[in-house]
Amino acid sequence: MSSLTSQVLLSTESLTLRNVHCSGTCRHRSVEECTSATQLVFPYRGLYLRHLGTDQAVADANHVLFFNAQEGYQVSHPLDGGDACLSLNLHEALLAEIAPKALLHANAGMAFRSQAQRIDARAQALVALLRHSLSNGAIEPLEAEALVFTLIARSLGPRTSRQPASTHARRHLADRVKVLLASDLSRRWTLAEIGKEIGCSPVYLTQVFRQVEGMPLYRYQLQLRLARSLDVIGQYEDLSALAAELGFSSHSHFASAFRQAYGRSPTDFRRSSQA
Numbered sequence: 001m002s003s004l005t006s007q008v009l010l011s012t013e014s015l016t017l018r019n020v021h022c023s024g025t026c027r028h029r030s031v032e033e034c035t036s037a038t039q040l041v042f043p044y045r046g047l048y049l050r051h052l053g054t055d056q057a058v059a060d061a062n063h064v065l066f067f068n069a070q071e072g073y074q075v076s077h078p079l080d081g082g083d084a085c086l087s088l089n090l091h092e093a094l095l096a097e098i099a100p101k102a103l104l105h106a107n108a109g110m111a112f113r114s115q116a117q118r119i120d121a122r123a124q125a126l127v128a129l130l131r132h133s134l135s136n137g138a139i140e141p142l143e144a145e146a147l148v149f150t151l152i153a154r155s156l157g158p159r160t161s162r163q164p165a166s167t168h169a170r171r172h173l174a175d176r177v178k179v180l181l182a183s184d185l186s187r188r189w190t191l192a193e194i195g196k197e198i199g200c201s202p203v204y205l206t207q208v209f210r211q212v213e214g215m216p217l218y219r220y221q222l223q224l225r226l227a228r229s230l231d232v233i234g235q236y237e238d239l240s241a242l243a244a245e246l247g248f249s250s251h252s253h254f255a256s257a258f259r260q261a262y263g264r265s266p267t268d269f270r271r272s273s274q275a
Helices: 092-098 121-135 141-156 168-183 191-198 202-213 217-235 239-245 251-262 266-274
Strands: 004-011 015-022 039-046 048-052 055-059 063-067 074-076 083-090 116-118
Touching: 004 121, 004 141, 015 121, 015 141, 039 121, 039 141, 039 217, 055 063, 055 116, 055 168, 083 092, 083 121, 083 141, 092 141, 121 141, 121 217, 121 251, 121 266, 168 191, 168 202, 168 217, 191 202, 202 217, 217 239, 217 251, 217 266, 239 251, 239 266, 251 266
Parallel strands: none
Antiparallel strands: 004 015, 015 083, 039 063, 039 083, 048 055, 048 074, 063 116
């Protein structure tokens, strides 16, 4: 069985934010479980699959997952290393005030229609900033709460909200690509290599992935790499070594992509997260 550890980072009258780690030692589906209250879960390291009946969702750093209260689900880990995420419990009345009606089931209380939704780079940066700042004791609860509400609004807002426009088979193919990319973030894949692993042509691969995710495959991989850099940036004095480890061609390539995604340099972000 996979072991699970949880640390409360922030607890107020409005919300509870936890840092959750799972060892991911079990590759097969877990026993069915459920949460007592609706949760928003932001993976920031590793990958797992969440199964809801015949439907599945890939939990990686490019997504927020919706765990509806009392809704049975299972989890499996196709890759070694487990996963880590921020798990957010928000007072139901506040979540109802923030969440767009289009994302919710009609007449079902606070229940989301889908399992997951893609988030953008700025939402990823907020996840990292919250985790680093709260872990370091470098942020007051009032500011942390404000950042959490900004994260929710950004993750559920029109920047990322999109209705699924693909078949189950195409979503499953895209999920297989996500697992493949996460298995080696530093690898410089070609479309032919990915197509060979997945069993389809490069043309079909690019068409399907863009239809399912609403973004090009290369951009999806770039966002995964940058999200990983947010997770570990405080552990590196030499950012050139981090750039090389994540598969960037140079430090300047990494710094340029980081600044374009997050609006600041890697050095500035590291400084602000440790302040």
